Amino acid sequence: MKKHPEIQLLIFDLGNVIYDIDYQRTFDKLYAKLPNEKHAMVKEFMVSPIHMDLETGAIDEAGFRDGVREYFSTDWEDAWIDEAWNSLLVAIPQERLDLLLRLKQKYPLFMLSNTNSIHFKVVEQAFLNQLPENTWPHLFDHLFLSHEMGLRKPGEAIYQSVLQKLGAKPEQCLFFDDLKENLLGAEKVGIRTHHINHPKALINFFQDVQ
Structure with a gap:
């Protein structure tokens, strides 16, 4: 990844970044x-x-x-x-999972999602079904889920909570989301962001990661 050499960890939204929703x-x-x-x-x-x-x-x-x-x-x-x-939960494109597995070898990975327990049971099962055995529990270093945190994007409090948990400087984090308002919330606390605005956006961003 050549965009921001100082980036030390990656944070991903779930819906329409990893998991297609409609x-x-x-x-x-x-x-x-x-x-x-x-x-x-x-x-x-x-x-x-x-x-x-x-x-x-x-x-x-x-x-x-x-x-x-x-x-x-x-x-x-x-x-x-x-x-x-x-x-509304459609599917996880396999190429995105393959990308995450490659990125996991180079970066700590985190998920930050506005979600709920009803949806996340289905989400977890999809990860379990599509990933190699025993991979899902270790793919993300931590899951920041709104229904467990009592906070939602784009409120600044959720990003502050993430940074506190990570013990990282905001400029060391790169956050991917499909909603601009969520990116603006992250940017208010200094987190670097990238807008996922089409189905291939994540793949294209990391096209130099083998």
């Missing part, structure tokens, strides 16, 4: 279950307190499912709610 898949499942007059509520749900509370661990999985039922005034079963919620 919110439309969840939207479509909800649209199919809801009358037309409630369709506008679907995208609004993604910025609702129920969603935010799940991502910061303020409510548990049962509380989230009850919140979904109350929000949409439905009697959906737990399993269907989880299925709809997890349908």
